Every structure is written in C-alpha cells, then in structure tokens.
Amino acid sequence: MGVYEELIERGLIAQVTNEEEIREMVNAGKATFYIGFDPTADSLHVGHFMALCLMKRLQEAGNRPIALVGGGTGMIGDPSGRSDMRSMMTIEQIDHNCECFRKQMSRFIEFGEDKALMVNNADWLRNLNFLDFMREIGPAFSVNEMLRARCYVNRLENGLSFLEFSYMLMQGYDFYMLYQKYGCNMEFGGDDQWSNMLAGTELIRKKLGKDAHALTITLLTNKEGKKMGKTASGAVWLDPEKTSPYEFYQYWRNVDDADVLKCMKLLTFLPIEEIRAMEGWEGAELNKAKEILAYHLTELVHGREEAEKADSAAKAIFAGGGVSENMPKLCLEDADFTDDSIDILSILVRAGLSASRGEARRNVQQGGVQQDGKKITDITRRYARADFGEGLVFQRGKKNFVLVKA
Structure with a gap:
C-alpha cells in the first residue's frame, strides 16, 4: 500500500x-x-x-x-x-x-x-x-x-x-x-x-x-464542528501548561465509542492492519482500545515518561486506589479565598472540572460532583483553608479528578 x-x-x-x-x-x-x-x-x-x-x-x-x-x-x-x-x-x-x-x-x-x-x-x-x-x-x-x-x-x-x-x-x-x-x-x-x-x-x-x-x-x-477538541474547561491544548499530560490522556481515554477507531486511523502511527483487527471490539476490549489510543497520543505529544505517568495515574484512580502522585493537582492561592474560605463552585472552576460557575452549579445539582468519594449536593458548600490538609480529591463525572491543596 x-x-x-x-x-x-x-x-x-x-x-x-x-x-x-x-x-x-x-x-x-x-x-x-x-x-x-x-x-x-x-x-x-x-x-x-x-x-x-x-x-x-x-x-x-x-x-x-x-x-x-x-x-x-x-x-x-x-x-x-x-x-x-x-x-x-x-x-x-x-x-x-x-x-x-x-x-x-x-x-x-x-x-x-x-x-x-x-x-x-x-x-x-x-x-x-x-x-x-x-x-x-x-x-x-x-x-x-x-x-x-x-x-x-x-x-x-x-x-x-x-x-x-x-x-x-x-x-x-x-x-x-x-x-x-x-x-x-x-x-x-x-x-x-x-x-x-x-x-x-x-x-x-x-x-x-x-x-x-x-x-x-x-x-x-x-x-464535526465543536464536538472534538473540547473539554469542560475549554480547548485541548498541546502545551502541558494549558492541558496537562494527564488531562490530555484523559481526553482521548474518554472519546465516544464510535470515534475510537476513527481517531486511531487519523492520529496514531499504529499499522492499519492492527487497527482493523480492533473493529469488532466491544465492552472491556473497547476500553482497552481507548487506553491504547490515549497512551500513543500522549507519548507522541508529551513523551514516553509523561505517557507512563498518565497511564498509571488513570489506572490507579479507576481501580479505587485513591490519590496518585501523577494525578492532576491544583494549589489554591491566597486570592482564591474570601474570609479564609472558598465555595465548591469556585473550586470546580479553578480546578478545570467545570467551565463556569453556572456549569459547576449544574454539575453539583445533577449529582455529578464528589469530594473524596462522597457526593456533594449543596451548591453553597464552603471549605476553610484548614480543611484541605494534605489535599482533597474532587471529582466530576466518573473520570475527571483533581487533587486540590491550599
């Protein structure tokens, strides 16, 4: 060919x-x-x-x-x-x-x-x-x-x-x-x-x-217009300061089932025969295909070391292993606090888990936000600086995690 x-x-x-x-x-x-x-x-x-x-x-x-x-x-x-x-x-x-x-x-x-x-x-x-x-x-x-x-x-x-x-x-x-x-x-x-x-x-x-x-x-x-290349926090950038290697990995790990092989064909350098062999994959096999896609593209953009870190962090989190050293992190600054506390909506926006306070409000109201594995339902919930200790893990949906420290 x-x-x-x-x-x-x-x-x-x-x-x-x-x-x-x-x-x-x-x-x-x-x-x-x-x-x-x-x-x-x-x-x-x-x-x-x-x-x-x-x-x-x-x-x-x-x-x-x-x-x-x-x-x-x-x-x-x-x-x-x-x-x-x-x-x-x-x-x-x-x-x-x-x-x-x-x-x-x-x-x-x-x-x-x-x-x-x-x-x-x-x-x-x-x-x-x-x-x-x-x-x-x-x-x-x-x-x-x-x-x-x-x-x-x-x-x-x-x-x-x-x-x-x-x-x-x-x-x-x-x-x-x-x-x-x-x-x-x-x-x-x-x-x-x-x-x-x-x-x-x-x-x-x-x-x-x-x-x-x-x-x-x-x-x-x-x-496909705006469908691809966007996340809750905006565009998917190649600059690791704008989109971390973990977030980049997660973006590809979470693509729609129908787009997995399409993305593999367009973007990876895997042999076309190897991609064809995945065409009948479903369920757990399709999830494996997403991991292959995410790893290869993260390696291409950020290098093998960052791809390994992102891959291991994702697997540790999904296995219920709690905090991973390779998990995305946010350190809140003095300016983020009002009267020495910060509300949940501000945390979600600062962590890039929601694109705006309005979206953060909907995420909480719809039951899609957790802190350390526990669902948050109160949109007025506030956290004192001392509450963060060694860090709190905030989660939106099933696959978006950020470790937040003060």
Missing part, C-alpha cells in the same frame, strides 16, 4: 484536484506541500495536532512539508465556518504566538536543510503595497465566485466585512509565493478550506500558466 492509499484508508482524504498526479507525487515522495496555521493562541491545539500528524506521516514517506505560520493572515482572521468576526490581535501577540508554534511543531516535524521548512507569511504580506497587490492579484479573482464560496456562507447571513472578505486573496497569494520561492506544488487543509485552497491553485495557473494542486484532509475539528 502506497502512502496515498494509506491516507485514503485512514479517512484523511476528502477531495482533490487531479487525483492521479497527486497520488504519483505523494507515493514517490516528490510532493513539497504546505499547511497553514493561523496563530490565534499561544499554543497549538488538538485541531492542529491532526494536521501535524499528517505532515509527519508524509515526511516519513519522503515528501517535504512546509509549516506556514500566519503572521500576516493572522492580522485578518479566517472567516471560514464562523458566524462572527474574530477579535483583533496586536502584532506583538501574533509574533509571540508564531514563536510558540515553532517550538511545539519541532516535536512532530524534522526541520532543517533539505527537510521541513517553517515559513511565516508576514515576510511577504505585511509590507505589501495595497495598489500594487490589487493590480497584480485582483484581476485573478471573481467576486461572483467568491460570494458562492463555502467559507463565506455563515458570514454573509450576519454581515461580512471587507477585511475578512480579503482573506481568500491572502491565502491564495500564500500558495502563489510558496510555489515561486520553495517549489511548493501542493496544499493541504481542512475540508472547510476548499474554496480558499482552490483560489491559490487558480492564481498560480492564471499568473504563471502552470499547474498546482490542492489536496484536502478531513480533520475532526472541521468536519
């Missing part, structure tokens, strides 16, 4: 331009491809993780990845799939986020001479002369076609600013520049990016008279 056929088998291909030529290039290791990452935060998240795994897989097959960070496009913001306009970031925030991305990506992709490249589109976008750009690029874009693009559908209903409308031109220009500067002959992206990606291939064809190809990958964060 060639690498392209494996991408299909793993469910990564949504649609392509000229499949036969792309198949030959990818299988022969002759693709120089890029995936764009807009720096909307100072850490990559699960959605990016899926793209990074694809880049790693293709690099191992001899193809050359280009990780394009959006120091330029990040100043506008991609309107794809959104119903409102993104908040404007300062240039300092954008540059900081780009640098954070660079460090995290190095865990997955091998950068260096004749290897992967990391490029920032700020290099050509920030200093563009508006009139020169419009004279050069504007004639290649049809407004009628742009208005029919999927990426603008939600925004047209609620109002689309010209700032966001220009995003397609920026993304198309990225491919145009990468094609000329680095011989980039292929673009990968989420299936919601198809219109933007075709803009780049058309721009190259019209301006240079040459062929380029866009290949989309199906990311769960794009295809």
Whole structure:
C-alpha cells in the first residue's frame, strides 16, 4: 500500500484536484506541500495536532512539508465556518504566538536543510503595497465566485466585512509565493478550506500558466464542528501548561465509542492492519482500545515518561486506589479565598472540572460532583483553608479528578 492509499484508508482524504498526479507525487515522495496555521493562541491545539500528524506521516514517506505560520493572515482572521468576526490581535501577540508554534511543531516535524521548512507569511504580506497587490492579484479573482464560496456562507447571513472578505486573496497569494520561492506544488487543509485552497491553485495557473494542486484532509475539528477538541474547561491544548499530560490522556481515554477507531486511523502511527483487527471490539476490549489510543497520543505529544505517568495515574484512580502522585493537582492561592474560605463552585472552576460557575452549579445539582468519594449536593458548600490538609480529591463525572491543596 502506497502512502496515498494509506491516507485514503485512514479517512484523511476528502477531495482533490487531479487525483492521479497527486497520488504519483505523494507515493514517490516528490510532493513539497504546505499547511497553514493561523496563530490565534499561544499554543497549538488538538485541531492542529491532526494536521501535524499528517505532515509527519508524509515526511516519513519522503515528501517535504512546509509549516506556514500566519503572521500576516493572522492580522485578518479566517472567516471560514464562523458566524462572527474574530477579535483583533496586536502584532506583538501574533509574533509571540508564531514563536510558540515553532517550538511545539519541532516535536512532530524534522526541520532543517533539505527537510521541513517553517515559513511565516508576514515576510511577504505585511509590507505589501495595497495598489500594487490589487493590480497584480485582483484581476485573478471573481467576486461572483467568491460570494458562492463555502467559507463565506455563515458570514454573509450576519454581515461580512471587507477585511475578512480579503482573506481568500491572502491565502491564495500564500500558495502563489510558496510555489515561486520553495517549489511548493501542493496544499493541504481542512475540508472547510476548499474554496480558499482552490483560489491559490487558480492564481498560480492564471499568473504563471502552470499547474498546482490542492489536496484536502478531513480533520475532526472541521468536519464535526465543536464536538472534538473540547473539554469542560475549554480547548485541548498541546502545551502541558494549558492541558496537562494527564488531562490530555484523559481526553482521548474518554472519546465516544464510535470515534475510537476513527481517531486511531487519523492520529496514531499504529499499522492499519492492527487497527482493523480492533473493529469488532466491544465492552472491556473497547476500553482497552481507548487506553491504547490515549497512551500513543500522549507519548507522541508529551513523551514516553509523561505517557507512563498518565497511564498509571488513570489506572490507579479507576481501580479505587485513591490519590496518585501523577494525578492532576491544583494549589489554591491566597486570592482564591474570601474570609479564609472558598465555595465548591469556585473550586470546580479553578480546578478545570467545570467551565463556569453556572456549569459547576449544574454539575453539583445533577449529582455529578464528589469530594473524596462522597457526593456533594449543596451548591453553597464552603471549605476553610484548614480543611484541605494534605489535599482533597474532587471529582466530576466518573473520570475527571483533581487533587486540590491550599
């Protein structure tokens, strides 16, 4: 099985331009491809993780990845799939986020001479002369076609600013520049990016008279909206300071039964034959598959040592072993206390077990919160500083634990 056929088998291909030529290039290791990452935060998240795994897989097959960070496009913001306009970031925030991305990506992709490249589109976008750009690029874009693009559908209903409308031109220009500067002959992206990606291939064809190809990958964060990549406390980050290795492990350990094998195919580097053998697993076997998924992905992102810790902590807790040294911990600070005490709702939010006080209230009222194995039913329950002693274990649901100390 060639690498392209494996991408299909793993469910990564949504649609392509000229499949036969792309198949030959990818299988022969002759693709120089890029995936764009807009720096909307100072850490990559699960959605990016899926793209990074694809880049790693293709690099191992001899193809050359280009990780394009959006120091330029990040100043506008991609309107794809959104119903409102993104908040404007300062240039300092954008540059900081780009640098954070660079460090995290190095865990997955091998950068260096004749290897992967990391490029920032700020290099050509920030200093563009508006009139020169419009004279050069504007004639290649049809407004009628742009208005029919999927990426603008939600925004047209609620109002689309010209700032966001220009995003397609920026993304198309990225491919145009990468094609000329680095011989980039292929673009990968989420299936919601198809219109933007075709803009780049058309721009190259019209301006240079040459062929380029866009290949989309199906990311769960794009295809299934907000379902994947979210927890009670927010997004699942690759930065261990934002999402601990244990929380990362737990996220994958708790995926829906229907998504286990899908995630294995998309994200792990387990042989496809080994994954196929799990297709009939149910009950305890399916739980074992979830442990395999969680361990492999935690090892990939955080290393073997952290994966071992997370795995042992999870098993100790589920076996009723009480406190584990590898359990997520929270140390409350002076500012968390009012009159030397803190209420249960504040503890749940600070521990990341609930996303807000409103959600924490519902968790308690619905019987989903425990402290040291005992259900808490009083939403006004308060804890004095002295109550914490060596630490109290708070639990939401069956699998979310935090050891809280003062």
